[in-house]
Amino acid sequence: MAEVTKVAVESLDTLEEKLTQELGYDDHFHEHHHGDKYQSNFLTTYIFSTDHKIIGRQFLITGIFWALMGALMSLVFRLQLGFPEADLAWLKPILGKWIQVNDAGIGKLDPEFYYALVTIHGTVLVFFVLTAGLSGTFSNILIPLQVGARDMASPLLNSFSYWFFFLASVVMFLSLFLSTGPFSGGWTAYPPLSALPQASEGSGAGMTMWIVAMALFIVSALLGGINYITTVLNLRTKGMNLWRMPLTIWAFFITAIIGVLSFPVLLSGVLLLMFDRSMGTSFYLSEIVVGGQILDRIGGSPILYQHLFWFLGHPEVYIIILPAMGIVSEVLSVHARKPIFGYRAMVLSMLAIAFLSFIVWAHHMFMAGVNPFISNFFVVFTLIIAVPSAVKVFNWISTVYGSNFRFNSASLFALGFVSLFISGGLTGIFLGNSAIDVQLHDTYFVVAHFHIVMGVAAFFGMFAGIYHWFPKMFGRFMNETLGKIHFWGTMIGAYAVFWPMHYTGMAGVPRRYYDGGASFDAFRHFTELNQFITVAAIIVFFLQVIFVVNFFYSIFNGRKVTTKNPWGANTLEWTTPINPGHGNWPGKIPAVHRWPYDYSKNGEEFVPQYVPLRAGEHDHGH
């Protein structure tokens, strides 16, 4: 778009400077920050930086590392599921004793390690990639830029937030090398399995390190969340009232509130688990005989842990999907050259989803042995969530209607997100209805549901965000051809991987079966389907490698951004210099006079937020 409206853009830049000079907010930034002592050398600039833009990129790159790790793990267990007869001896140099080579020289994956891979895959993708890598990255980069702030409310706590995440990553990574293996009891870590080292090898040192890593991660999430909330509430620029905030900011703000309210509950849950493991308490344990040994633990309840876990665990899926929703709303609107349809409905539906997310947690526990009467309430609240979700979907589709839709990697991923959110969201209506859940609970239907709706969809939101804001992050564009190959390949490939799992789930195949159900007559006839899924997963993995290559190649060699506002967007991040320094705006911070979605209004393709309302013009945010 750079040259498309070159003349217009140049005059717009002049206009922006003029307006900022006249109306902008002057916090005397220059007088306070002579010489920039905070970013004087490589270490303080790129490693221990307190600049939100660097911290955001640190979250992103750490997230990409974990995404690749998680994907590789999934390939190993997909090989086991798709090709159980295959010789995996070639993995022995990497996996060591977890590949057992028999007398015939055929290498087999150890079941214990299969479960460890499944567990760590789930944990790192949910928490390290789709929470830290998605919300951490974009909240950090976009909140100060889009609300018009110099940085986060507390840049120091913000940098601690990253470094606690980094520590959590290190601990989790090291746990992969334990002789007893990493934790292997599923990402939900239900006791008593997770509490009893006698019950599973992975519940020994692996689980201790898992708990430590999770505790560090929760600290990181809380430090980040408090900062995001404070920044949004206190550091908005002149004129940026709540109803003028872009939907990205609304999404990050609501996400942070959910996180701050729910993560401490998980922390308390895992701390009690730690007491049960190491101090002989019985919060979750009662009447247990394991390996012939009668334990003197009475009075606890494993269900209590499930309540504490899912009180975070369910809001957690919204912590993952809401930022993606915000990003998609913004990206769709910018590239549709059209206001987001139903801005207020979008905000209200996010608030409704956030509120409801706290009163639906036990829909993960219909079959856990809780009183069936209680489940009635959780069914009602769960299915109510379908209403705000439907509103959002209809609004996205209406945004595309009547647009002038620019197809590029960012907008394609936003479109793909809507498709995946529909497909995966609809299967939630089956699972949320407890009667149907009797059959589908813990089958591959659930695996298909959550991978599509919060796994792949959230990834698509993340990709849309990366392609869209890459110019802001690195001053260069990502390669569009590779981006489109990445999109179409992943769109088809992701459906090829997860759609067939609906069928195996309906046939009743339980999840987390090392042999994919081969020892059961009812489950064993999906050999070809499992092979198909595995092959599709391998192809999708290589498409992600293309993305990673494109990402790092473009950081250094991508096409350079030549104008401040390459997409013709309205939000404030595009008023900063192409490579914004510490403090984001060199002079005054622009003041805001309108909502961020004035696209194609009164014959103008876009009207940025810093442009004052014309005589008689109505601000649509209000």
Place this chain on the structure above:
Amino acid sequence: MTALLIILCVILVGIVLVQIARIVELISQIKGEREVMRESSWWNAHLSLVFLVVFLAGVFLSSYYYRNELLGYGPHKAASAHGSDIDSMFNVTLFFTGLVFIITHIALFWFAYKYRWREDRKASFIAHDTRLEVIWTAVPAVVMTLLVVRGLDAWNTIMADVDPNEDYFEIEAVGQQFNWIIRYPGPDGKLGSRDFRLTTALNQVGQDFRDPKNWDDIIVAQECYLPVNKKIRVRIIAKDVLHNFYLPQFRVKMDAVPGMPTYFVFTPTKTTAEYRNELRKYPEYHKPYDPADPQGPKRWEKFEYELACAELCGKGHYSMRRIFRVVPQEEFDAWYRQQESYYLTQIRGKEEDPNKGKVLDIDPPAKDTLSPTPATLSKI
């Protein structure tokens, strides 16, 4: 060697892709941005349309191909009384969600195609439409209400516990790493009490043998039989970690929790033989059961109801298989009479027996004497 070649090929393809991408970018700089935008929008808009068609066709064709795997269709009809409620709930939900799925997907990709970027097009400024928004909030709300009402009706019927006065048969399933211990109540029809502290290698589920109700209890080592059309209440518990009592054909699933007994009540409506006859109608069940033995029995002939574990319980989670065989009442009675009391065959007189030295009225009469035992005497 092949692995190395494959890796080499992948790397080469990657390099080629990156080079093509670089060339395309160079060309696009020569063409100018407007031309690139026009081309990109044209191509991707049409690809969206192609994707829409291929995706929907794929969904329909694969559903058709796997129609016999779908819940409630063909061979996957429930074999229990409450199961058909679940199947019909599933299908009602499938109808509504299927409709929404098709309409929204067509709208999404069709609009993206139709309103693709063109130089002369102006997007319309439509910020919201209150009437439309009210409609599409209200319609899902009404549909959800329908689903919730029907769903909860089914749920509360399914989960209702037995009435102590009604006729039912209770068994117990105890999950442990990595198998199920199934206990039947014996002739008295009552399961004896348990205490986990009494568990030994022999007394696997910690039965309290001071309780006479335990004396006739049976622990089934082989296939478990159930009478057809009889209400079964399964008392479910675990010894060590969480397990889940899962009988897919009966639509039965409930966690087994250490220290907290749970239950599931269901009525099998099809005997194993009847279910086999159902399967016989489907050609895929005419394939040999064991692919290595093409002349051997066919899949439908070997069908059994299988009990599985559906809650991750450790490295043997996938292998907790047990067979349940549903038979007519008479056949069940015959089988049941053959089963022997676990107490009498395994425990009586051993260290675990709290009644050691005492004479019980269930003891078989001693062979060398015909005189009545003190216990039977006292009864007289």
